[in-house]
Amino acid sequence: EPEVTQTPSHQVTQMGQEVILRCVPISNHLYFYWYRQILGQKVEFLVSFYNNEISEKSEIFDDQFSVERPDGSNFTLKIRSTKLEDSAMYFCASNLDRASGYTFGSGTRLTVV
Amino acid sequence: AQRVTQPEKLLSVFKGAPVELKCNYSYSGSPELFWYVQYSRQRLQLLLRHISRESIKGFTADLNKGETSFHLKKPFAQEEDSAMYYCALQATGANNLFFGTGTRLTVIP
Numbered sequence: 001e002p003e004v005t006q007t008p009s010h011q012v013t014q015m016g017q018e019v020i021l022r023c024v025p026i027s028n029h030l031y032f033y034w035y036r037q038i039l040g041q042k043v044e045f046l047v048s049f050y051n052n053e054i055s056e057k058s059e060i061f062d063d064q065f066s067v068e069r070p071d072g073s074n075f076t077l078k079i080r081s082t083k084l085e086d087s088a089m090y091f092c093a094s095n096l097d098r099a100s101g102y103t104f105g106s107g108t109r110l111t112v113v
Numbered sequence: 114a115q116r117v118t119q120p121e122k123l124l125s126v127f128k129g130a131p132v133e134l135k136c137n138y139s140y141s142g143s144p145e146l147f148w149y150v151q152y153s154r155q156r157l158q159l160l161l162r163h164i165s166r167e168s169i170k171g172f173t174a175d176l177n178k179g180e181t182s183f184h185l186k187k188p189f190a191q192e193e194d195s196a197m198y199y200c201a202l203q204a205t206g207a208n209n210l211f212f213g214t215g216t217r218l219t220v221i222p
Contacts, residue, residue: 042214056208102159
């Protein structure tokens with residue numbers, strides 16, 4: 001069964017540093033997403049991406065965040081200047097159309113120190 | 114604004130007992146509702162969605178618009194059902210999901 005792949009599984013970074021989280025969605029999927037889950041809290045939507053542009057974003061997704069699909073397979077989330085409160089599990093997901101359920105990646109645990 | 118409420122953080126039942134995980138939502142339009150499950154050390158995965166009215170692994174969920182609920186039910190719990198369960202809502206025309214805080218189900222042998 002095809003999977004959404006995320007790398008790295010765990011990233012530790014110093015406050016103020018830039019991080020890039022990487023995802024390879026399922027190849028024939030058209031919609032891509034980033035979600036995050038701060039420890040002990042709910043899974044929160046960050047951004048969705050369709051047709052090479054952001055289709056929706058939440059209030060969390062401020063100017064410090066950006067997404068890119070640099071080639072036909074990768075989908076990246078960049079945090080420009082990390083803050084302690086960015087520490088969370090970041091999930092990438094994709095689906096073929098909006099009525100389909102998501103396929104999630106296994107997540108990247110980001111720890112900002 | 115949308116909101117999904119899962120009132121129970123933890124739920125324990127004995128094997129073979131019925132189980133019901135509660136989910137209530139707040140949304141002015143016609144939502145699409147989903148249940149996602151995360152087994153230990155595995156990724157979040159779709160369990161079922163109301164639009165398909167299916168039964169997966171013995172679980173069912175009925176959308177009750179009058180009570181704004183989408184409770185997940187199984188008549189006889191199994192040990193392998195132990196997991197974290199998340200209810201999620203998709204607003205009309207949107208792609209993103211609003212998740213509840215999740216319920217950790219433990220099935221006691």
